[in-house]
Amino acid sequence: MKTRRSFLQKASISALALSLPTIPMISYSKTQSDPLFNQDEKPLRVAIMGLGSYGTRVAQAMKDCKRAKLVGLVSGTPSKIESWKKEHNIEDKNCYNYENFDQIKDNPDIDAVYVITPNGLHKEHSIRAAKAGKHVICEKPMATTVADAAEMISVCDQMGVKLLIGYRMHFEANTLEVVRKRRAGEFGEIKFFQGLSGFIIGDPTQWRLDPVLSGGGAMMDIGIYSINGARYMIGSEPLWVTAQEVKTDPVKFKEGIDETIIFQMGFPNEVVASCLSTYSMNYLDKFYLNGTKGFAEMQPSTGYGPIEGRTHESPLDNPHVTHQTTQMDQMAAMILDGKEAEIPVDGREGLKDMRIIEAIFEAAKTGEKVALV
Structure with missing residues (x-):
């Protein structure tokens, strides 16, 4: 079976912001002198919601991140929670299912939720995360309708949390x-x-x-x-x-x-x-x-x-760097330090x-x- 994920991984050989202003490029070199990757700064602590193939890819890429750390899981499949806990050393208190997920509001050890569920669930899951006071990273497309996307933005604005979209490119x-x-x-x-x-x-x-x-x-x-x-x-x-x-x-x-x-x-x-x-x-x-x-x-x-x-x-x-590693480090700098992306991802x-x-x-x-x- 070929999916978009496997295709893009193995066979890939083949977009509405205002005219983008020229702003300084964010450095992607991971050096000790680069403030983006200062080891003394706290990482963005992330829970992944949706432990499918792309969630797996993001989790693996985050192992190499300097500013972002996987600390939480949200899934409706208990077996996935168990296997991911072991592989990524996740604490029990940071694991949720879709029924008790709203309790994440009481967890100070999670800063952001990365929503990687099917498109039709992005609105619900992103809004629940925002209402729990967590920053939201949502895979693209951010929703299935313009109305839903606008509501997601409105709720995140009202809650004072960031809403970023997974535009890794x-x-x-x-x-x-x-x-x-x-x-x-x-x-x-x-x-x-x-x-x-x-x-x-x-x-x-x-x-x-x-x-x-x-x-x-x-x-x-x-x-x-x-x-x-x-x-x-x-x-x-x-x-x-x-x-x-x-x-x-x-x-x-x-x-x-x-x-x-x-x-x-x-x-x-x-x-x-x-x-x-x-x-x-x-x-x-x-x-x-x-x-x-x-x-x-x-x-x-x-x-x-x-x-x-x-x-x-x-x-x-x-040189090639795993896209999701770069994406998560840069998004961490945006959320924690107020950095600006050269091409918007909000x-x-x-x-x-x-x-x-x-x-x-x-x-x-x-x-x-x-x-x-």
């Missing part, structure tokens, strides 16, 4: 290098972006093919990479979308589950993005950015392994992607261009 070194070059004008006037995101999904009974739990098909799962990527690569916000849907297997890809969507986004200054999101083709993990003075090409562009690519001048050759960033996704679904259904402003 926003901390990846080669990705940041391309964004930095674009901001510096090295590609000239940006004209075009292409994003290809897809793989062949396996088990037809999995939650990603359940409309209630997933909120959609390939677009929610993998197409969001091209949406988000277009935004940070181009550096502005889309004004409109058009889309066309193709469905070859209406049994596997039932109503509410998109199989393949080809979509276009129009940006200011007549910049166009042309993208593909699919559950029916492998080896699609590619970004291409074209400007009047040069280009950047990344393939793979969002996979778990090393991100590879080149510009018109040279290869992208920053709830409002996630809300922007949700608005685009809803517009793409509308455009695919109606055949009409849908305005975003």
